[in-house]
Amino acid sequence: MNQPAKTKKLVVGWFSFSCCEDSTIMMTELLNDYYDEWSKVIEFRYAKILRQDKPLGPMDVAFVEGAIASPKQEKDVKKIRGFAKKVVAIGSCAVTGMPSGNRNSFDEKTKQEIKFLIERFNLGEKVKKLEEVITVDAKVPGCPMNTDLFLVAVTSMLKEFHLA
Numbered sequence: 001m002n003q004p005a006k007t008k009k010l011v012v013g014w015f016s017f018s019c020c021e022d023s024t025i026m027m028t029e030l031l032n033d034y035y036d037e038w039s040k041v042i043e044f045r046y047a048k049i050l051r052q053d054k055p056l057g058p059m060d061v062a063f064v065e066g067a068i069a070s071p072k073q074e075k076d077v078k079k080i081r082g083f084a085k086k087v088v089a090i091g092s093c094a095v096t097g098m099p100s101g102n103r104n105s106f107d108e109k110t111k112q113e114i115k116f117l118i119e120r121f122n123l124g125e126k127v128k129k130l131e132e133v134i135t136v137d138a139k140v141p142g143c144p145m146n147t148d149l150f151l152v153a154v155t156s157m158l159k160e161f162h163l164a
């Protein structure tokens, strides 16, 4: 007997903060192999790289790449957390704060030299890993992200929401 078509999909968002966005590139490369499979069970509702920007709203999973470097970013990522049932930190910058957070370990002299940049771009005193700002449910380490572990995280989220 034919299985009824699944209508519910995992609603996800993909967000980038302070980083080089290489994990975004890795994710889009994975679409070459997984688009058909994922399009049946995943809706990329909020992902600037894939579609026009949409006003933020409820989602099952937010994948968040990059470190948090300013009060504005803290506010934005807290808003995302408020809309997402689960948050997955993507890549070393989100998971550990590094390498985006290199300036945290600058000596005092260097910190003084870059002070005008911190002020000009309204940056925070310290670059933070995601977990220092919001609750994180899962992590995909790597610089850029380890794609095998990302696939594990996607499968685990699909299972958690009873879609796999």
Ligand code: SF4
Pocket: 018, 019, 020, 021, 022, 023, 065, 066, 091, 092, 093, 094, 098, 099, 100, 142, 143, 144, 145
């Ligand atoms: S973890 Fe590495 S690849 Fe990913 S954003 Fe940071 S620097 Fe770029």
